[in-house]
Amino acid sequence: MLTIQEMFETIKMVQREHLDIRTITMGISLRDCGHSDVKIACQKIYNKITKLASNLVAVGEDLEREFGIPIVNKRISVTPLALLAEASETESYVEFAHALDRAAEAVGVNFIGGFSALVHKGFTNGDRKLLAAIPQALAETKRVCASVNVATTKAGINMDAVWLMGQIVKETAERTADRDGLGCAKLVVFANVPEDNPFMAGAFHGVGEAECVINTGVSGPGAVRSAVEKVVGTDFGTLSEAIKKTAFKITRMGELVGRAAAERLQVPFGIVDVSLAPTPKAGDSVAEILEAMGLERCGTHGSTAALALLNDAVKKGGAMASSYVGGLSGAFIPVSEDAGMIRAVEDGALTLEKLEAMTCVCSVGLDMIALPGSTSAETIAAIIADEVAIGVINQKTTAVRLIPAPGKVVGDFVEFGGLLGRAPVMATNAFSSHDFVLRGGRIPAPIHSLRN
Protein backbone atom coordinates (compact mmCIF):
# COMPACT_ATOMS: atom_id res chain seq x y z
CA MET A 1 0.00 0.00 0.00
CA LEU A 2 1.22 3.48 -0.79
CA THR A 3 2.00 5.78 2.09
CA ILE A 4 0.33 9.11 2.55
CA GLN A 5 3.74 10.77 2.19
CA GLU A 6 4.24 9.19 -1.22
CA MET A 7 0.83 10.28 -2.39
CA PHE A 8 1.47 13.77 -1.09
CA GLU A 9 4.79 13.90 -2.93
CA THR A 10 3.14 13.07 -6.25
CA ILE A 11 0.44 15.65 -5.75
CA LYS A 12 2.95 18.28 -4.72
CA MET A 13 5.09 17.59 -7.79
CA VAL A 14 2.12 18.22 -10.04
CA GLN A 15 0.36 21.04 -8.20
CA ARG A 16 3.30 23.07 -6.91
CA GLU A 17 6.36 22.06 -8.93
CA HIS A 18 4.78 22.09 -12.39
CA LEU A 19 5.47 18.44 -13.16
CA ASP A 20 3.72 17.71 -16.39
CA ILE A 21 3.71 15.60 -19.49
CA ARG A 22 5.07 18.16 -21.89
CA THR A 23 3.85 16.46 -25.01
CA ILE A 24 2.20 13.43 -26.48
CA THR A 25 3.39 13.36 -30.05
CA MET A 26 1.94 11.06 -32.67
CA GLY A 27 4.50 10.12 -35.30
CA ILE A 28 2.92 9.41 -38.68
CA SER A 29 4.63 8.03 -41.75
CA LEU A 30 3.69 9.87 -44.92
CA ARG A 31 5.82 7.71 -47.16
CA ASP A 32 2.73 6.41 -48.96
CA CYS A 33 1.47 9.92 -49.71
CA GLY A 34 3.75 10.87 -52.59
CA HIS A 35 2.15 11.64 -55.96
CA SER A 36 3.22 13.34 -59.16
CA ASP A 37 0.29 15.73 -58.82
CA VAL A 38 0.97 18.03 -55.87
CA LYS A 39 -2.76 18.55 -55.22
CA ILE A 40 -3.35 14.81 -54.90
CA ALA A 41 -0.27 14.42 -52.70
CA CYS A 42 -1.49 17.19 -50.38
CA GLN A 43 -4.94 15.64 -50.20
CA LYS A 44 -3.42 12.26 -49.31
CA ILE A 45 -1.32 13.89 -46.59
CA TYR A 46 -4.32 15.70 -45.15
CA ASN A 47 -6.49 12.58 -45.23
CA LYS A 48 -3.92 10.37 -43.57
CA ILE A 49 -3.11 12.77 -40.75
CA THR A 50 -6.71 13.62 -39.97
CA LYS A 51 -7.66 9.93 -39.99
CA LEU A 52 -4.89 8.69 -37.69
CA ALA A 53 -4.82 11.67 -35.34
CA SER A 54 -8.55 12.32 -35.11
CA ASN A 55 -8.72 11.14 -31.48
CA LEU A 56 -5.29 12.30 -30.35
CA VAL A 57 -6.45 15.45 -28.56
CA ALA A 58 -9.53 13.79 -27.02
CA VAL A 59 -7.47 10.88 -25.68
CA GLY A 60 -4.89 13.30 -24.30
CA GLU A 61 -7.59 15.26 -22.51
CA ASP A 62 -9.18 12.10 -21.10
CA LEU A 63 -5.85 10.93 -19.68
CA GLU A 64 -5.19 14.36 -18.25
CA ARG A 65 -8.48 14.19 -16.35
CA GLU A 66 -8.11 10.62 -15.16
CA PHE A 67 -4.52 10.83 -14.00
CA GLY A 68 -4.80 14.40 -12.79
CA ILE A 69 -1.55 15.34 -14.50
CA PRO A 70 -1.42 18.09 -17.13
CA ILE A 71 -0.58 17.02 -20.67
CA VAL A 72 0.48 20.36 -22.01
CA ASN A 73 0.75 19.62 -25.73
CA LYS A 74 -0.67 17.15 -28.18
CA ARG A 75 1.36 17.20 -31.36
CA ILE A 76 2.14 15.41 -34.59
CA SER A 77 5.40 14.59 -36.32
CA VAL A 78 5.57 13.34 -39.89
CA THR A 79 8.08 11.88 -42.33
CA PRO A 80 10.62 14.52 -43.44
CA LEU A 81 8.58 16.13 -46.14
CA ALA A 82 11.33 16.38 -48.74
CA LEU A 83 11.33 12.56 -48.96
CA LEU A 84 7.84 12.38 -50.40
CA ALA A 85 7.42 15.85 -51.87
CA GLU A 86 10.06 15.18 -54.47
CA ALA A 87 7.73 12.73 -56.21
CA SER A 88 5.53 15.70 -57.10
CA GLU A 89 6.05 17.76 -60.23
CA THR A 90 6.16 21.19 -58.69
CA GLU A 91 8.70 23.92 -58.07
CA SER A 92 7.30 25.17 -54.76
CA TYR A 93 6.74 23.05 -51.68
CA VAL A 94 4.85 25.75 -49.79
CA GLU A 95 1.60 24.01 -50.69
CA PHE A 96 2.71 20.99 -48.65
CA ALA A 97 3.19 23.19 -45.60
CA HIS A 98 -0.34 24.47 -46.01
CA ALA A 99 -1.64 20.90 -46.19
CA LEU A 100 0.14 20.07 -42.92
CA ASP A 101 -1.17 23.24 -41.32
CA ARG A 102 -4.75 22.49 -42.32
CA ALA A 103 -4.48 18.92 -41.04
CA ALA A 104 -3.03 20.10 -37.72
CA GLU A 105 -5.82 22.63 -37.33
CA ALA A 106 -8.47 20.03 -38.18
CA VAL A 107 -7.33 17.65 -35.44
CA GLY A 108 -6.66 20.45 -32.95
CA VAL A 109 -2.90 20.11 -32.34
CA ASN A 110 -0.81 23.23 -31.80
CA PHE A 111 2.27 22.13 -33.75
CA ILE A 112 3.10 19.67 -36.51
CA GLY A 113 6.75 18.89 -37.19
CA GLY A 114 8.34 17.43 -40.29
CA PHE A 115 8.70 20.15 -42.89
CA SER A 116 12.18 18.75 -42.94
CA ALA A 117 15.11 17.57 -45.01
CA LEU A 118 18.14 15.44 -44.21
CA VAL A 119 21.04 16.96 -46.11
CA HIS A 120 24.05 16.04 -44.01
CA LYS A 121 25.91 14.64 -46.98
CA GLY A 122 24.29 16.41 -49.88
CA PHE A 123 21.11 17.72 -51.47
CA THR A 124 18.62 16.02 -53.72
CA ASN A 125 16.53 18.28 -55.95
CA GLY A 126 13.65 17.84 -53.51
CA ASP A 127 15.82 18.84 -50.56
CA ARG A 128 16.77 22.06 -52.31
CA LYS A 129 13.13 22.87 -53.06
CA LEU A 130 12.16 22.18 -49.46
CA LEU A 131 14.85 24.44 -48.05
CA ALA A 132 13.89 27.18 -50.49
CA ALA A 133 10.27 26.96 -49.33
CA ILE A 134 11.02 27.23 -45.59
CA PRO A 135 10.85 31.04 -45.14
CA GLN A 136 7.55 31.41 -46.96
CA ALA A 137 6.09 28.24 -45.42
CA LEU A 138 6.86 29.39 -41.88
CA ALA A 139 5.55 32.89 -42.55
CA GLU A 140 2.27 31.68 -44.02
CA THR A 141 1.46 28.80 -41.64
CA LYS A 142 0.83 28.80 -37.92
CA ARG A 143 1.50 25.26 -36.78
CA VAL A 144 4.15 23.90 -39.12
CA CYS A 145 7.68 23.38 -37.79
CA ALA A 146 10.71 22.91 -40.02
CA SER A 147 14.03 21.24 -39.37
CA VAL A 148 17.12 20.48 -41.41
CA ASN A 149 19.87 18.04 -40.50
CA VAL A 150 23.12 19.45 -41.85
CA ALA A 151 25.70 17.17 -40.23
CA THR A 152 26.29 13.73 -38.75
CA THR A 153 29.26 12.13 -37.08
CA LYS A 154 29.45 9.61 -39.94
CA ALA A 155 29.09 12.05 -42.82
CA GLY A 156 30.72 15.20 -41.50
CA ILE A 157 29.31 18.68 -41.96
CA ASN A 158 27.65 19.80 -45.17
CA MET A 159 28.93 23.37 -45.14
CA ASP A 160 26.95 24.27 -48.26
CA ALA A 161 23.84 23.43 -46.24
CA VAL A 162 25.14 25.37 -43.24
CA TRP A 163 25.65 28.47 -45.37
CA LEU A 164 22.24 28.03 -46.96
CA MET A 165 20.62 27.69 -43.52
CA GLY A 166 22.31 30.92 -42.40
CA GLN A 167 20.55 32.67 -45.28
CA ILE A 168 17.26 30.84 -44.67
CA VAL A 169 17.20 31.73 -40.96
CA LYS A 170 17.78 35.35 -41.93
CA GLU A 171 15.06 35.35 -44.57
CA THR A 172 12.62 33.58 -42.26
CA ALA A 173 13.15 36.32 -39.65
CA GLU A 174 12.61 39.03 -42.25
CA ARG A 175 9.41 37.46 -43.54
CA THR A 176 8.02 37.42 -40.00
CA ALA A 177 9.50 40.80 -38.99
CA ASP A 178 6.08 42.02 -37.83
CA ARG A 179 6.14 39.27 -35.18
CA ASP A 180 9.76 39.77 -34.03
CA GLY A 181 10.97 37.02 -36.37
CA LEU A 182 8.62 34.37 -34.93
CA GLY A 183 9.16 32.13 -37.96
CA CYS A 184 12.66 31.31 -36.67
CA ALA A 185 11.19 29.85 -33.47
CA LYS A 186 9.75 27.11 -35.70
CA LEU A 187 13.02 26.29 -37.49
CA VAL A 188 15.79 24.07 -36.14
CA VAL A 189 19.14 23.19 -37.70
CA PHE A 190 20.51 19.86 -36.45
CA ALA A 191 23.57 17.67 -36.27
CA ASN A 192 22.92 13.96 -35.56
CA VAL A 193 19.17 14.54 -35.45
CA PRO A 194 17.17 11.84 -33.60
CA GLU A 195 14.36 10.18 -35.55
CA ASP A 196 11.93 9.85 -32.65
CA ASN A 197 12.08 13.23 -30.96
CA PRO A 198 8.62 14.28 -29.70
CA PHE A 199 9.65 17.87 -28.91
CA MET A 200 9.07 20.80 -31.23
CA ALA A 201 10.27 22.48 -33.27
CA GLY A 202 12.65 19.69 -34.27
CA ALA A 203 10.26 16.73 -34.30
CA PHE A 204 9.85 14.53 -37.34
CA HIS A 205 8.98 10.88 -37.92
CA GLY A 206 12.21 9.22 -39.03
CA VAL A 207 12.62 6.84 -41.94
CA GLY A 208 13.32 3.88 -39.65
CA GLU A 209 10.09 4.39 -37.72
CA ALA A 210 6.85 2.41 -37.86
CA GLU A 211 3.68 3.48 -39.66
CA CYS A 212 2.35 5.35 -36.64
CA VAL A 213 3.67 5.61 -33.05
CA ILE A 214 3.11 7.54 -29.85
CA ASN A 215 6.12 9.23 -28.26
CA THR A 216 5.96 11.22 -25.06
CA GLY A 217 8.09 13.96 -23.60
CA VAL A 218 8.11 14.59 -19.87
CA SER A 219 9.24 17.62 -18.04
CA GLY A 220 9.78 18.66 -14.48
CA PRO A 221 12.54 21.20 -13.85
CA GLY A 222 10.55 22.45 -10.84
CA ALA A 223 10.45 19.00 -9.25
CA VAL A 224 14.19 18.53 -9.81
CA ARG A 225 14.97 21.92 -8.34
CA SER A 226 12.91 21.10 -5.28
CA ALA A 227 14.88 17.85 -4.86
CA VAL A 228 18.18 19.72 -5.26
CA GLU A 229 17.13 22.29 -2.67
CA LYS A 230 16.49 19.51 -0.17
CA VAL A 231 20.12 18.32 -0.34
CA VAL A 232 21.77 21.72 -0.03
CA GLY A 233 25.33 21.50 1.27
CA THR A 234 25.74 17.77 0.58
CA ASP A 235 28.43 16.25 -1.62
CA PHE A 236 28.07 15.59 -5.35
CA GLY A 237 27.21 11.91 -4.94
CA THR A 238 24.21 12.80 -2.79
CA LEU A 239 23.20 15.54 -5.21
CA SER A 240 23.36 13.20 -8.20
CA GLU A 241 21.35 10.59 -6.30
CA ALA A 242 18.60 13.10 -5.49
CA ILE A 243 18.31 14.13 -9.14
CA LYS A 244 18.30 10.51 -10.36
CA LYS A 245 15.43 9.61 -8.05
CA THR A 246 13.35 12.55 -9.17
CA ALA A 247 14.10 11.89 -12.83
CA PHE A 248 12.98 8.32 -12.30
CA LYS A 249 9.65 9.44 -10.89
CA ILE A 250 9.11 12.01 -13.62
CA THR A 251 9.90 9.50 -16.36
CA ARG A 252 7.54 6.91 -14.90
CA MET A 253 4.72 9.38 -15.52
CA GLY A 254 5.74 9.71 -19.15
CA GLU A 255 5.89 5.94 -19.53
CA LEU A 256 2.47 5.43 -17.94
CA VAL A 257 0.73 8.17 -19.91
CA GLY A 258 2.48 7.24 -23.16
CA ARG A 259 1.51 3.60 -22.89
CA ALA A 260 -2.08 4.45 -21.97
CA ALA A 261 -2.32 6.87 -24.90
CA ALA A 262 -0.83 4.36 -27.33
CA GLU A 263 -3.24 1.65 -26.18
CA ARG A 264 -6.29 3.85 -26.54
CA LEU A 265 -5.20 5.13 -29.93
CA GLN A 266 -4.33 1.57 -30.95
CA VAL A 267 -0.86 2.38 -32.16
CA PRO A 268 2.50 1.15 -30.85
CA PHE A 269 4.24 3.02 -28.06
CA GLY A 270 7.55 4.49 -29.19
CA ILE A 271 9.73 6.21 -26.61
CA VAL A 272 9.77 8.47 -23.61
CA ASP A 273 11.95 11.49 -24.11
CA VAL A 274 13.51 12.09 -20.72
CA SER A 275 14.04 15.78 -20.87
CA LEU A 276 14.00 18.73 -18.54
CA ALA A 277 12.15 21.21 -20.69
CA PRO A 278 11.67 24.55 -18.98
CA THR A 279 8.77 26.94 -19.51
CA PRO A 280 8.62 30.67 -18.86
CA LYS A 281 6.53 29.97 -15.73
CA ALA A 282 8.16 30.87 -12.41
CA GLY A 283 9.85 27.83 -10.86
CA ASP A 284 9.93 25.83 -14.09
CA SER A 285 13.52 26.67 -14.94
CA VAL A 286 16.68 24.65 -15.66
CA ALA A 287 18.85 27.68 -14.84
CA GLU A 288 17.36 27.73 -11.34
CA ILE A 289 18.38 24.09 -10.82
CA LEU A 290 22.00 25.04 -11.52
CA GLU A 291 21.65 27.97 -9.16
CA ALA A 292 20.16 25.70 -6.48
CA MET A 293 23.33 23.58 -6.82
CA GLY A 294 25.33 26.52 -5.54
CA LEU A 295 26.00 28.88 -8.45
CA GLU A 296 25.12 32.51 -7.87
CA ARG A 297 23.88 32.85 -11.45
CA CYS A 298 23.56 30.40 -14.29
CA GLY A 299 26.39 31.06 -16.74
CA THR A 300 29.10 31.71 -14.19
CA HIS A 301 32.18 29.46 -13.91
CA GLY A 302 31.07 25.99 -12.87
CA SER A 303 27.86 26.10 -14.93
CA THR A 304 29.12 23.58 -17.48
CA ALA A 305 30.10 21.12 -14.74
CA ALA A 306 26.78 21.60 -12.94
CA LEU A 307 24.87 21.03 -16.17
CA ALA A 308 26.94 17.94 -16.98
CA LEU A 309 26.07 16.42 -13.60
CA LEU A 310 22.40 17.33 -14.01
CA ASN A 311 22.14 15.97 -17.54
CA ASP A 312 23.83 12.70 -16.67
CA ALA A 313 21.78 12.12 -13.52
CA VAL A 314 18.55 12.82 -15.42
CA LYS A 315 19.50 10.25 -18.06
CA LYS A 316 20.46 7.63 -15.48
CA GLY A 317 17.22 8.04 -13.53
CA GLY A 318 15.17 8.17 -16.70
CA ALA A 319 16.78 5.11 -18.28
CA MET A 320 15.83 3.10 -15.18
CA ALA A 321 12.21 4.22 -15.41
CA SER A 322 11.42 3.33 -19.00
CA SER A 323 12.37 0.50 -21.30
CA TYR A 324 12.42 2.79 -24.29
CA VAL A 325 14.12 6.09 -23.79
CA GLY A 326 14.81 8.11 -26.90
CA GLY A 327 14.47 11.47 -28.58
CA LEU A 328 16.62 14.25 -27.23
CA SER A 329 16.68 13.09 -23.59
CA GLY A 330 18.55 15.57 -21.43
CA ALA A 331 18.29 19.07 -20.09
CA PHE A 332 17.17 21.80 -22.48
CA ILE A 333 18.59 25.27 -22.14
CA PRO A 334 16.39 27.46 -24.35
CA VAL A 335 16.93 31.05 -23.34
CA SER A 336 13.53 32.55 -24.10
CA GLU A 337 11.60 29.70 -22.48
CA ASP A 338 13.44 29.79 -19.16
CA ALA A 339 12.96 32.66 -16.71
CA GLY A 340 16.27 31.85 -14.98
CA MET A 341 18.21 31.93 -18.26
CA ILE A 342 16.65 35.27 -19.17
CA ARG A 343 17.64 36.72 -15.79
CA ALA A 344 21.18 35.35 -16.19
CA VAL A 345 21.52 37.08 -19.57
CA GLU A 346 20.09 40.33 -18.21
CA ASP A 347 22.52 40.26 -15.30
CA GLY A 348 25.45 39.71 -17.66
CA ALA A 349 26.21 36.25 -16.25
CA LEU A 350 25.35 34.28 -19.37
CA THR A 351 26.78 34.90 -22.82
CA LEU A 352 26.47 33.18 -26.17
CA GLU A 353 29.95 31.68 -25.76
CA LYS A 354 29.07 30.16 -22.37
CA LEU A 355 25.84 28.77 -23.77
CA GLU A 356 27.84 27.14 -26.54
CA ALA A 357 30.15 25.54 -23.97
CA MET A 358 27.16 24.30 -21.97
CA THR A 359 25.69 22.63 -25.04
CA CYS A 360 28.71 20.30 -25.10
CA VAL A 361 27.32 18.49 -22.07
CA CYS A 362 23.55 18.62 -22.50
CA SER A 363 20.82 18.34 -25.04
CA VAL A 364 20.26 20.11 -27.22
CA GLY A 365 22.02 23.21 -28.38
CA LEU A 366 21.80 26.93 -28.92
CA ASP A 367 18.07 27.17 -28.48
CA MET A 368 15.72 30.13 -28.74
CA ILE A 369 18.42 32.75 -28.71
CA ALA A 370 17.62 36.20 -30.02
CA LEU A 371 20.38 37.99 -31.92
CA PRO A 372 20.56 41.56 -33.21
CA GLY A 373 18.63 42.11 -36.45
CA SER A 374 21.85 43.27 -38.08
CA THR A 375 23.52 39.85 -37.64
CA SER A 376 24.68 38.68 -41.06
CA ALA A 377 23.75 35.38 -42.69
CA GLU A 378 27.48 34.50 -42.65
CA THR A 379 27.66 34.95 -38.87
CA ILE A 380 24.52 32.89 -38.34
CA ALA A 381 25.97 30.17 -40.56
CA ALA A 382 29.23 30.30 -38.59
CA ILE A 383 27.34 29.93 -35.28
CA ILE A 384 25.53 26.93 -36.78
CA ALA A 385 28.86 25.49 -37.96
CA ASP A 386 30.37 25.80 -34.47
CA GLU A 387 27.41 24.14 -32.82
CA VAL A 388 27.11 21.23 -35.25
CA ALA A 389 30.87 20.69 -35.00
CA ILE A 390 30.37 20.07 -31.27
CA GLY A 391 27.72 17.48 -32.10
CA VAL A 392 29.73 15.80 -34.85
CA ILE A 393 32.93 15.46 -32.85
CA ASN A 394 31.21 14.40 -29.62
CA GLN A 395 28.76 12.00 -31.29
CA LYS A 396 25.75 13.75 -29.88
CA THR A 397 22.76 15.66 -31.11
CA THR A 398 23.13 19.41 -31.27
CA ALA A 399 20.69 21.92 -32.62
CA VAL A 400 20.48 25.60 -33.38
CA ARG A 401 17.38 27.75 -33.17
CA LEU A 402 18.36 31.39 -33.56
CA ILE A 403 16.19 34.45 -34.02
CA PRO A 404 17.97 37.38 -35.69
CA ALA A 405 15.20 39.75 -34.62
CA PRO A 406 14.60 42.42 -37.27
CA GLY A 407 15.21 45.93 -36.01
CA LYS A 408 16.38 44.80 -32.56
CA VAL A 409 19.70 45.57 -30.91
CA VAL A 410 21.54 44.09 -27.92
CA GLY A 411 19.54 44.77 -24.76
CA ASP A 412 16.15 44.80 -26.52
CA PHE A 413 13.62 42.07 -25.90
CA VAL A 414 11.88 39.80 -28.36
CA GLU A 415 8.35 38.89 -27.27
CA PHE A 416 6.74 35.68 -28.54
CA GLY A 417 4.34 34.94 -25.69
CA GLY A 418 3.05 31.58 -24.50
CA LEU A 419 5.45 28.65 -24.28
CA LEU A 420 7.96 30.39 -26.56
CA GLY A 421 8.38 33.18 -24.01
CA ARG A 422 10.55 36.28 -24.40
CA ALA A 423 14.23 36.58 -25.16
CA PRO A 424 16.84 39.25 -24.49
CA VAL A 425 18.82 40.06 -27.64
CA MET A 426 22.36 38.74 -27.12
CA ALA A 427 25.63 40.01 -28.52
CA THR A 428 27.59 38.12 -31.18
CA ASN A 429 31.29 38.40 -31.99
CA ALA A 430 31.81 41.46 -34.18
CA PHE A 431 34.50 39.91 -36.39
CA SER A 432 33.65 38.37 -39.75
CA SER A 433 33.45 34.65 -40.57
CA HIS A 434 32.65 35.36 -44.21
CA ASP A 435 35.59 33.80 -45.98
CA PHE A 436 35.44 30.63 -43.88
CA VAL A 437 31.72 30.02 -44.32
CA LEU A 438 31.81 30.55 -48.07
CA ARG A 439 34.57 28.05 -48.83
CA GLY A 440 31.94 25.50 -49.85
CA GLY A 441 31.88 21.71 -49.69
CA ARG A 442 31.92 19.43 -46.67
CA ILE A 443 33.94 19.25 -43.49
CA PRO A 444 35.04 15.59 -43.47
CA ALA A 445 33.72 13.12 -40.91
CA PRO A 446 35.92 12.90 -37.83
CA ILE A 447 38.26 10.06 -36.97
CA HIS A 448 37.22 7.94 -34.01
CA SER A 449 40.50 6.71 -32.78
CA LEU A 450 43.17 8.97 -31.25
CA ARG A 451 40.50 10.48 -29.02
CA ASN A 452 41.75 13.46 -27.08
Place this chain on the structure above:
Amino acid sequence: MSDARETTIGSRIIVSVLGHDRVGIIAAVTNILAESNINILDISQTIIQEFFTMMLIADLGNSKIDLAELKAKLAKTGEELGLRIEAQHEDIFRYMHRI
Protein backbone atom coordinates in the same frame (compact mmCIF):
# COMPACT_ATOMS: atom_id res chain seq x y z
CA MET B 1 -14.60 8.07 -20.00
CA SER B 2 -16.57 4.98 -19.11
CA ASP B 3 -14.38 2.78 -21.30
CA ALA B 4 -11.42 3.70 -19.09
CA ARG B 5 -12.27 0.91 -16.68
CA GLU B 6 -12.00 -1.68 -19.41
CA THR B 7 -8.46 -0.77 -20.47
CA THR B 8 -5.20 -0.78 -18.54
CA ILE B 9 -6.41 1.48 -15.80
CA GLY B 10 -7.97 -0.10 -12.73
CA SER B 11 -11.02 1.23 -10.97
CA ARG B 12 -9.22 2.39 -7.85
CA ILE B 13 -8.81 6.08 -7.36
CA ILE B 14 -7.15 8.32 -4.83
CA VAL B 15 -9.04 11.29 -3.49
CA SER B 16 -6.73 13.91 -2.03
CA VAL B 17 -7.63 16.89 0.09
CA LEU B 18 -5.06 19.63 0.70
CA GLY B 19 -5.53 22.83 2.65
CA HIS B 20 -6.35 24.14 6.10
CA ASP B 21 -7.98 21.82 8.61
CA ARG B 22 -11.61 22.46 9.57
CA VAL B 23 -14.66 20.64 10.86
CA GLY B 24 -16.53 18.42 8.44
CA ILE B 25 -13.99 17.74 5.70
CA ILE B 26 -14.18 13.95 5.90
CA ALA B 27 -17.96 14.06 6.27
CA ALA B 28 -18.32 16.21 3.16
CA VAL B 29 -16.07 14.00 1.03
CA THR B 30 -17.35 10.64 2.21
CA ASN B 31 -20.91 11.82 1.78
CA ILE B 32 -20.31 12.46 -1.91
CA LEU B 33 -18.75 9.01 -2.30
CA ALA B 34 -21.58 7.27 -0.43
CA GLU B 35 -24.23 9.01 -2.54
CA SER B 36 -22.55 7.65 -5.66
CA ASN B 37 -22.07 4.11 -4.32
CA ILE B 38 -18.28 4.43 -4.24
CA ASN B 39 -16.63 2.11 -1.73
CA ILE B 40 -13.86 3.51 0.47
CA LEU B 41 -10.90 1.11 0.87
CA ASP B 42 -8.58 3.18 3.02
CA ILE B 43 -8.43 6.61 4.52
CA SER B 44 -5.69 8.53 6.31
CA GLN B 45 -4.91 12.09 7.27
CA THR B 46 -1.93 13.97 8.57
CA ILE B 47 -0.17 17.31 8.51
CA ILE B 48 2.66 17.42 5.94
CA GLN B 49 4.73 20.57 5.55
CA GLU B 50 2.02 22.61 7.31
CA PHE B 51 -0.65 21.30 4.98
CA PHE B 52 -3.66 19.40 6.19
CA THR B 53 -3.53 16.34 3.97
CA MET B 54 -6.15 13.66 3.60
CA MET B 55 -5.80 10.74 1.23
CA LEU B 56 -8.58 8.32 0.55
CA ILE B 57 -8.42 5.24 -1.63
CA ALA B 58 -11.74 4.30 -3.18
CA ASP B 59 -13.12 1.84 -5.70
CA LEU B 60 -15.14 3.16 -8.62
CA GLY B 61 -16.13 -0.38 -9.69
CA ASN B 62 -19.80 -0.06 -8.73
CA SER B 63 -20.00 3.69 -8.92
CA LYS B 64 -23.13 5.35 -10.24
CA ILE B 65 -21.09 8.19 -11.70
CA ASP B 66 -17.89 8.34 -13.73
CA LEU B 67 -14.61 9.94 -12.70
CA ALA B 68 -15.26 13.20 -14.52
CA GLU B 69 -18.56 13.69 -12.70
CA LEU B 70 -17.00 12.78 -9.38
CA LYS B 71 -14.16 15.23 -9.94
CA ALA B 72 -16.66 17.99 -10.66
CA LYS B 73 -18.63 17.26 -7.47
CA LEU B 74 -15.48 17.13 -5.36
CA ALA B 75 -14.14 20.33 -6.87
CA LYS B 76 -17.40 22.12 -6.07
CA THR B 77 -17.32 20.95 -2.46
CA GLY B 78 -13.64 21.87 -2.26
CA GLU B 79 -14.45 25.40 -3.34
CA GLU B 80 -17.16 25.70 -0.70
CA LEU B 81 -14.76 24.52 2.02
CA GLY B 82 -11.75 26.45 0.73
CA LEU B 83 -9.76 23.28 0.02
CA ARG B 84 -8.27 21.60 -3.01
CA ILE B 85 -9.93 18.24 -3.58
CA GLU B 86 -8.72 16.03 -6.43
CA ALA B 87 -9.54 12.55 -7.63
CA GLN B 88 -6.96 10.65 -9.67
CA HIS B 89 -6.50 7.08 -10.79
CA GLU B 90 -4.33 5.14 -8.38
CA ASP B 91 -1.98 4.04 -11.18
CA ILE B 92 -0.20 7.36 -11.34
CA PHE B 93 0.89 7.01 -7.71
CA ARG B 94 1.70 3.33 -7.92
CA TYR B 95 3.71 3.78 -11.10
CA MET B 96 5.74 6.62 -9.65
CA HIS B 97 6.65 5.01 -6.33
CA ARG B 98 6.70 1.24 -6.93
CA ILE B 99 8.89 -0.73 -9.29
